[in-house]
Amino acid sequence: MEEVQKLKKEDKNRPRKSKQTVERVVIRLAGDSGDGMQLAGLKFTSASVMLGNDVSTFPDYPAEIRAPQGTLAGVSGFQIHFSSTEIYTPGDRLDTLVAMNPAALKVNIVDLKPNGILICDKDSFTPRTLAKAGYASNPLEDNSLHNYRLFSVNITKLNKETVSKIKGMTGKQINLTRNFFALGLISWLYDRPLHTTIKWIKSKFKNRPNIVEANTNTLKAGYYFGETNEFLAIQYSVPKATMEPGLYRYISGTQALALGLATAAHLAKKELFFGAYPITPASDILHELVRLRGYGIKTFQAEDEIAAIGSIIGAAFGGSIGVTGTSGPGLALMSEALGLAVITELPIVLINVQRAGPSTGMPTKPEQSDLLQVLFGRNGESPLPVLAPQSPGDCFDLSIEAVRMAIKYMTPVVLLSDAYLANNIDPWKIPNLDNKSPIEVFHPKKSVESGNDRFTPYTRNEHLSRPYVLPGTKGLEHRIGGLEKEKITGDVSYDPLNHEEMVNLREQKIAGIVKDLPLQEINGPTEGDVLVLSWGSTHGAAHTASENLRKEGLSVANTNLRFINPLPSNLGDILGSFTRILLPEMNKGQLHLIIQARYSVRAKSMTKVQGKPFHVDEIEKEIRKLIAGINHD
Amino acid sequence: MEEVQKLKKEDKNRPRKSKQTVERVVIRLAGDSGDGMQLAGLKFTSASVMLGNDVSTFPDYPAEIRAPQGTLAGVSGFQIHFSSTEIYTPGDRLDTLVAMNPAALKVNIVDLKPNGILICDKDSFTPRTLAKAGYASNPLEDNSLHNYRLFSVNITKLNKETVSKIKGMTGKQINLTRNFFALGLISWLYDRPLHTTIKWIKSKFKNRPNIVEANTNTLKAGYYFGETNEFLAIQYSVPKATMEPGLYRYISGTQALALGLATAAHLAKKELFFGAYPITPASDILHELVRLRGYGIKTFQAEDEIAAIGSIIGAAFGGSIGVTGTSGPGLALMSEALGLAVITELPIVLINVQRAGPSTGMPTKPEQSDLLQVLFGRNGESPLPVLAPQSPGDCFDLSIEAVRMAIKYMTPVVLLSDAYLANNIDPWKIPNLDNKSPIEVFHPKKSVESGNDRFTPYTRNEHLSRPYVLPGTKGLEHRIGGLEKEKITGDVSYDPLNHEEMVNLREQKIAGIVKDLPLQEINGPTEGDVLVLSWGSTHGAAHTASENLRKEGLSVANTNLRFINPLPSNLGDILGSFTRILLPEMNKGQLHLIIQARYSVRAKSMTKVQGKPFHVDEIEKEIRKLIAGINHD
Amino acid sequence: MTNEENTLTPSSVLSPKDFDSGFDVRWCPGCGDYAILANLKRVLPTLGIPKEKFVVVSGIGCSSRFPYYLDTYGMHTIHGRAPTIATGLKCSRPDLSVWVVTGDGDGLSIGGNHLMHAIRRNVDIKILLFNNQIYGLTKGQYSPTTKQSKRTKSSPTGSIDYPVNPISWALGAEATFIARTIFQYPDHMQQVLRRAAEHRGVSFVEIYQNCVIFNDGAFRYATDKEMRYDNIFELEHGNPMKFGRDQEKGIFLHGLTPKVINYKQAGFDETDLLHHDENAQESTLAFFLSRMRYPEFPEPIGIFRAIQKPTYNDLLDNQMEEAKQAVTKPLQEIINGEENWTVT
Amino acid sequence: MTNEENTLTPSSVLSPKDFDSGFDVRWCPGCGDYAILANLKRVLPTLGIPKEKFVVVSGIGCSSRFPYYLDTYGMHTIHGRAPTIATGLKCSRPDLSVWVVTGDGDGLSIGGNHLMHAIRRNVDIKILLFNNQIYGLTKGQYSPTTKQSKRTKSSPTGSIDYPVNPISWALGAEATFIARTIFQYPDHMQQVLRRAAEHRGVSFVEIYQNCVIFNDGAFRYATDKEMRYDNIFELEHGNPMKFGRDQEKGIFLHGLTPKVINYKQAGFDETDLLHHDENAQESTLAFFLSRMRYPEFPEPIGIFRAIQKPTYNDLLDNQMEEAKQAVTKPLQEIINGEENWTVT
Numbered sequence A, B: 001m002e003e004v005q006k007l008k009k010e011d012k013n014r015p016r017k018s019k020q021t022v023e024r025v026v027i028r029l030a031g032d033s034g035d036g037m038q039l040a041g042l043k044f045t046s047a048s049v050m051l052g053n054d055v056s057t058f059p060d061y062p063a064e065i066r067a068p069q070g071t072l073a074g075v076s077g078f079q080i081h082f083s084s085t086e087i088y089t090p091g092d093r094l095d096t097l098v099a100m101n102p103a104a105l106k107v108n109i110v111d112l113k114p115n116g117i118l119i120c121d122k123d124s125f126t127p128r129t130l131a132k133a134g135y136a137s138n139p140l141e142d143n144s145l146h147n148y149r150l151f152s153v154n155i156t157k158l159n160k161e162t163v164s165k166i167k168g169m170t171g172k173q174i175n176l177t178r179n180f181f182a183l184g185l186i187s188w189l190y191d192r193p194l195h196t197t198i199k200w201i202k203s204k205f206k207n208r209p210n211i212v213e214a215n216t217n218t219l220k221a222g223y224y225f226g227e228t229n230e231f232l233a234i235q236y237s238v239p240k241a242t243m244e245p246g247l248y249r250y251i252s253g254t255q256a257l258a259l260g261l262a263t264a265a266h267l268a269k270k271e272l273f274f275g276a277y278p279i280t281p282a283s284d285i286l287h288e289l290v291r292l293r294g295y296g297i298k299t300f301q302a303e304d305e306i307a308a309i310g311s312i313i314g315a316a317f318g319g320s321i322g323v324t325g326t327s328g329p330g331l332a333l334m335s336e337a338l339g340l341a342v343i344t345e346l347p348i349v350l351i352n353v354q355r356a357g358p359s360t361g362m363p364t365k366p367e368q369s370d371l372l373q374v375l376f377g378r379n380g381e382s383p384l385p386v387l388a389p390q391s392p393g394d395c396f397d398l399s400i401e402a403v404r405m406a407i408k409y410m411t412p413v414v415l416l417s418d419a420y421l422a423n424n425i426d427p428w429k430i431p432n433l434d435n436k437s438p439i440e441v442f443h444p445k446k447s448v449e450s451g452n453d454r455f456t457p458y459t460r461n462e463h464l465s466r467p468y469v470l471p472g473t474k475g476l477e478h479r480i481g482g483l484e485k486e487k488i489t490g491d492v493s494y495d496p497l498n499h500e501e502m503v504n505l506r507e508q509k510i511a512g513i514v515k516d517l518p519l520q521e522i523n524g525p526t527e528g529d530v531l532v533l534s535w536g537s538t539h540g541a542a543h544t545a546s547e548n549l550r551k552e553g554l555s556v557a558n559t560n561l562r563f564i565n566p567l568p569s570n571l572g573d574i575l576g577s578f579t580r581i582l583l584p585e586m587n588k589g590q591l592h593l594i595i596q597a598r599y600s601v602r603a604k605s606m607t608k609v610q611g612k613p614f615h616v617d618e619i620e621k622e623i624r625k626l627i628a629g630i631n632h633d
Numbered sequence C, D: 001m002t003n004e005e006n007t008l009t010p011s012s013v014l015s016p017k018d019f020d021s022g023f024d025v026r027w028c029p030g031c032g033d034y035a036i037l038a039n040l041k042r043v044l045p046t047l048g049i050p051k052e053k054f055v056v057v058s059g060i061g062c063s064s065r066f067p068y069y070l071d072t073y074g075m076h077t078i079h080g081r082a083p084t085i086a087t088g089l090k091c092s093r094p095d096l097s098v099w100v101v102t103g104d105g106d107g108l109s110i111g112g113n114h115l116m117h118a119i120r121r122n123v124d125i126k127i128l129l130f131n132n133q134i135y136g137l138t139k140g141q142y143s144p145t146t147k148q149s150k151r152t153k154s155s156p157t158g159s160i161d162y163p164v165n166p167i168s169w170a171l172g173a174e175a176t177f178i179a180r181t182i183f184q185y186p187d188h189m190q191q192v193l194r195r196a197a198e199h200r201g202v203s204f205v206e207i208y209q210n211c212v213i214f215n216d217g218a219f220r221y222a223t224d225k226e227m228r229y230d231n232i233f234e235l236e237h238g239n240p241m242k243f244g245r246d247q248e249k250g251i252f253l254h255g256l257t258p259k260v261i262n263y264k265q266a267g268f269d270e271t272d273l274l275h276h277d278e279n280a281q282e283s284t285l286a287f288f289l290s291r292m293r294y295p296e297f298p299e300p301i302g303i304f305r306a307i308q309k310p311t312y313n314d315l316l317d318n319q320m321e322e323a324k325q326a327v328t329k330p331l332q333e334i335i336n337g338e339e340n341w342t343v344t
């Protein structure tokens, strides 16, 4: 406290600081998983958003629940990209890194730009912690960080001084407020106001005044320290972005999915039955939905993934909206039952939050390598629609569309998210429910005309969908099941031509969904040198890269697939209008295989299988190469 | 008996019969599933084979265990194609149909050639049985069969007369011998000797002399009836085929797989652990193998397919040859564990006997629709080799190769058979075990030099395979598992670049198998108008069709893929040498998708999804169309 | 999700015939499944439940073809998974009467886990396990209930698997209603099925069934007119346990093991015999009874256990109701979130 | 498949340290798993089995990370499937000592069926179920053993699932060796683990384990110095069942239910108490004991049941041996088949 007090007193002779306006900034707060970096990151994000910046964030938790303190495995990070222009990714390289201990430094320093700002908690670089992180000498002192603008701050000490005198603060509690000191410091550095955070602290700890006081004081102390200390000479500010007018919040992919499903239930005027088995990174969907039970969402934690999908097939048969959420290994287990949903033509939605495989792989890391599993991972010919949201907000929209499609076409629908989308936090323009068209559901009742005619559960409507009759409907009793069925009556049939016709009907039904899809849109010129074709969460990096290079005058466009089966009807034309197609994917070329098989264009596959999303500059580099190639042709 | 006696007596004034030699014949014996048609068919086959014909057969059981007698669902058939030239399929249309009851007639008549021979058991066409089969009037009498050469024979009555006086024959037993009467009759028709059958009867029923007498007598009675009755004017004979010299037997795909696996165990000098869960049409592999336990095959009936594959992964870790057999729905359940075998790089073989899907589909019917599931039905990037035998005999060869490949490359291998191959019975030139090269297995022991160095279970050899160390080996203790592993030590690793490298290594390892594959061979000219590209069991029809048309002078060749992943290195060149590629598959174009994705040629997909193999003439027709198309170009 | 306009049919007018789906039944002639079908057809119309409220869910196996033959709603699903589908259905539609038909392979081999969890949760579904101690549909491999040493297609020299005892197993899974009946005991079966239907919570009924083709006579000791008296006894709530042609033999409790004594000869009284208490809160008595197996002991049939516990679906609906009561804001406000801002 | 040259190491030279894999242990500080690891490390070297003969197979979960921390052969497999892999391994390599480490989620939720069948078959594997009544690795959802009403991530208003009792359940699955121990009882645990290792056949050991992060204190009643005397008692073969700070309370058999009486006060003798018989052929006593749960009763720990039955792997090897004995022809002749012909 003394030091802070001293600084405050010296207010008049505060060091002269200059202010600088920048377009966009990427920072990362990193520390031990017990250090509260996620919280500090979220609060910084809130403040940025309130300032009117466009924001994109990415939290990066350790794989272990509680890795031993101070180890590399225990490092937790939160990255924030905030900007005065529209942005689509949490950013490639860091302008600023805050490292609360040696392990955090070691893990994260690779991503800091040369000459980037590096703020370290000097006090936590002790021989013990350095050894734990595998440092032979103290990097804060051995000049190994000379490529960066290093600021070694006594965060621990300053924080302690600030809060230790507050009544009732234990040593453990004191340490837990370090993150707010750091937050205060970078809030000054990037000219963020503190009031949103202070408001939050007050409401969060409303019954624990000493904690409120401690957090508030150290937050301010950090801020003042930034303002008054000698090292940080420049304060940066990032102006408001011009965003579409409206009400905004920030949202992660997982939250958006949950809210989208609740909205789908609302729009369909139906109960949604969510049956799932916990698996990283999909479990949070269950955690979100169980809190939305009041909005007609029934959640069921099943004994495994097979039971999860079984339960939603049962619920769908009963007339609820059946939804499950899982990740790769769980999806593999659901394969057989998904086939049952295909042949019984029951509407369910399966959300697959992709993570790095094969097998258990790297469970917390994103990958896009379940695409072919989703398309083909079932016995027999069993086509189903596949949708892939491109941003957290799009998770909301597509989860609604998935439900709509499932019911309209009486089919299981798969929504492919990934670990990156799930955790990525973006500002989101909040939709008005009144503007959403209702999801129409028709459950036939026995009509008087039908008289004693036997009900035929496999007659199809103009969309090739069969009637959605609910058990309990008098006079329409019928049986469905996994054996091939006669095309009208639904009776078991081994007739060869009937089987072929049913296989074709199921295929055509799914192919026919194309009529409902929006035409694929291009960002940039509609023809030219290079088209970047992305899908799902790769959108952000692909879009930014193409936009960046277009600004440089290169002939580059990009288009992102949100509907992968069926593919939009105009995709072939679009692909044909560019000299080169670049197809970046977080896998070994799975969409590439489909595109090569379906269209005669030859596309360049670009793959990254590192459990990390693409960087914008990686894609830019590939585009440049392709353009150079064209020029050499 | 009287009637038979009478006929015998009249021997001298026997009707004059002419003899006619034909190149090949297709017959089918059909009756109720209790009528013993399978047995009669097998015995006819034996006799044909002994005569030196090339033979191909196909049994067709009802889906139900015991469908109600006399119903369409209960019809059982056995088709035999026997020839004086080489043949590859059980034949398209029938020269002769034997129908033991109205239901058998109704189900099978569609396949009889116009003017084909139709032998019916007149006695079994009663009002009751006709009604059961859904006949309004008796087809034997209402002239509806005028397109065929109909012979209504009192089989039931003649049989009864022959055997009823034999001591101790119950009514039920008497009826059970009808099949031998019918067998005798067609044995005469096609000039087959009875002695192989009589020998078989004697040994089979050696403790029941009355049954031996009954079956033998009625067999002979049928034969004499053919010889002496007035209707059958022509006796056909099919001369010996010229086949490669050697010792032959006939064999079904299932038998060949079982023997192949036993041979693999023998060649590897290892115990083979077969863990499986019963499923049609794969259960018979278990039934065959359990009888080969004396030859080092340990069988384990698991509680489900997940346990089945789990057990063989465990056995493979322990050093046994781990093999399982299943069909589509079971394969779907094995997806997750198959991924574990991929990432742990343990050698197992999974035999998938494909049946019509999706879901339970038509469990007894063949289809080739699990190809994409096998290639892609796992989470993450998890490549593995896929082999597809082209004939029953090839099941023997490829099951050995699958084991060899699994061990050499430390990888799970999938063998794709189907319900048709499994039951199809062909003559097979018996291989001499002494000519088979041994399967080499190397299990490292701790060497003295390695001293205290830590053992690194993921170092790779020149084939990119990791060492196959057995638990129990002192000093090489190590752990494997489903998490991504560091490329040398095998420790759990979340390192981004290591993951990418491991994904690539696993991919390259499988791709590298190509160097061991035989070059793809072409039947017919090496370039020309049309190449028929088939895979697995479609070989027979494709081969025959291409050969037939070549005989007509058309520029047609065919090639059959037995190795689907990796694809043979020269396949691209082969495809490029023909104007048109025809790709017939019993699915909706699954290999077609792969070929289109991998090669720039455009192939014509030809699909049949009827739970039935292709007919030769169907493929011929498509080839002709393609050639006509070329000529119009 | 209820269709109230449909619930008004007076059930009194229903007859077994109304439950005839008109499908050709495809079991082997003589199969024990026919009797079970016939008995269930008798019971269903008497339950006071409209026909359209019944749903029969099955897995795969000969037994699992059952739904096709009943004119109710039905689903012939995939191997072993019927309990999961029934659970989802019942939880989403508590107004329906949901039945699961499964076999010893479907229910206890591949499907054991789901059955266990449905039972443990006390979901209000009626589970009928047709136990023929064999895999019928796949043509005769041994199942988890097949007697050891039995020669089957997959065990030509005798099975080495120890069988599981379905009743003990279901008790280990905490079933609230457990019963056993036999395909050739029509009255007994109907009575058991009716009680199963009336139980609120999970009902687990093991039905001995004869597979004439692959395991004929497996239950002859229990169905043969001469043998059954000595090998089977009926559990009756509150009554002493006795059996024999003249009901002369009784079950005594000897510490924690059963003892069979000809109690009349030995001069005991009925009151000395072990009395059945199907409502015993603890499952030890039921477990004790489940251990009595032929040939060492006569086998009990009837209701081993019937206790009341709130059903999973009721508890779930209570929580849903509470959650709905606790709602203070419309969905739009939830979507708006706690922290939001306006861009103008 | 044996490596005889490797079996000669004198096991006496082994120490817990030899079983240290050198990996960084990645459990949360304070996690109950550490204690189990430490105890197993003490027991393994004392079994007279060479280190290289041990294989530890696990599924997925915090507990399932176990194999990484032991320098034996090991396999960290997929969720719930460890028993299948262990079964295949043991059957193919009976010379190995195969251990399964699993959690309440891994073993009883997704993996319940495999566990049941491995137990039923009496495969000679040692199953350690770390029961922390929660899903640890996925960050705190309720598991099949979580107490009803518990608030967890997936049950914020309380879980409605009825928990399963692992010991009752394992008895329903016919386990030949069943025991329970507690992470904070090192001596007891070592004793139980040793007995489990020595049992020939399947060993099922439930280990109460504290998850400090998501279910802290779940077993406080059993570990707290003040509370444990009243809530826990140790089963000892042949001995009376008593507990309490002064061993003053005893268990009496009251029909088929337990009764707790301060027998000293009441003037009873030790011999009046229920005595434990772990070798009781029938499982009713063990079942009876498994029903005693806190808070109604003190909970028994130790060995509930230990009986001898031929193991699955032995039976399988016997059949293999018989089959080999019965072989009369070389494989070539089998391949040649019964009916063959020569083309010249």
Ligand SMILES: Cc1ncc(C[n+]2csc(CCOP(=O)(O)OP(=O)(O)O)c2C)c(N)n1
Pocket (backbone or CB within 6 Å): B277, B278, B279, B280, B305, B329, B330, B333, C060, C061, C062, C063, C064, C078, C079, C102, C103, C104, C105, C106, C107, C130, C132, C134, C135, C136, C137, C138, C143
């Ligand atoms: C995933 C899967 N595995 C295996 C099968 C094959 N299969 C069908 S029924 C059955 C066993 C049936 O036994 P049970 O449940 O006892 O029925 P039963 O026929 O005896 O009535 C098996 C193994 C299948 N249909 N699906």
Ligand SMILES: Cc1ncc(C[n+]2csc(CCOP(=O)(O)OP(=O)(O)O)c2C)c(N)n1
Pocket (backbone or CB within 6 Å): A277, A278, A279, A280, A305, A329, A330, A333, D060, D061, D062, D063, D064, D079, D102, D103, D104, D105, D106, D107, D130, D132, D134, D135, D136, D137, D138, D143
């Ligand atoms: C197929 C599959 N489904 C789900 C998961 C996610 N998962 C991993 S561990 C686990 C539960 C672990 O609980 P438990 O076995 O009790 O272990 P603990 O962490 O408590 O020791 C789950 C649901 C997975 N890895 N694989």
Ligand code: SF4
Pocket (backbone or CB within 6 Å): B065, B066, C026, C027, C028, C030, C031, C032, C033, C062, C063, C132, C136, C137, C210, C211, C212, C213, C214
């Ligand atoms: S095989 Fe057995 S169980 Fe199946 S229908 Fe026939 S008799 Fe019944």
Ligand code: SF4
Pocket (backbone or CB within 6 Å): A065, A066, D026, D027, D028, D030, D031, D032, D033, D062, D063, D132, D136, D137, D210, D211, D212, D213, D214
């Ligand atoms: S989450 Fe619980 S069980 Fe897992 S390591 Fe941490 S304390 Fe142990």
Ligand SMILES: [Mg+2]
Pocket (backbone or CB within 6 Å): C061, C103, C104, C105, C130, C131, C132, C133, C134, C135, C136, C143
């Ligand atoms: Mg059965």
Ligand SMILES: [Mg+2]
Pocket (backbone or CB within 6 Å): D061, D103, D104, D105, D130, D131, D132, D133, D134, D135, D136, D143
């Ligand atoms: Mg747990």
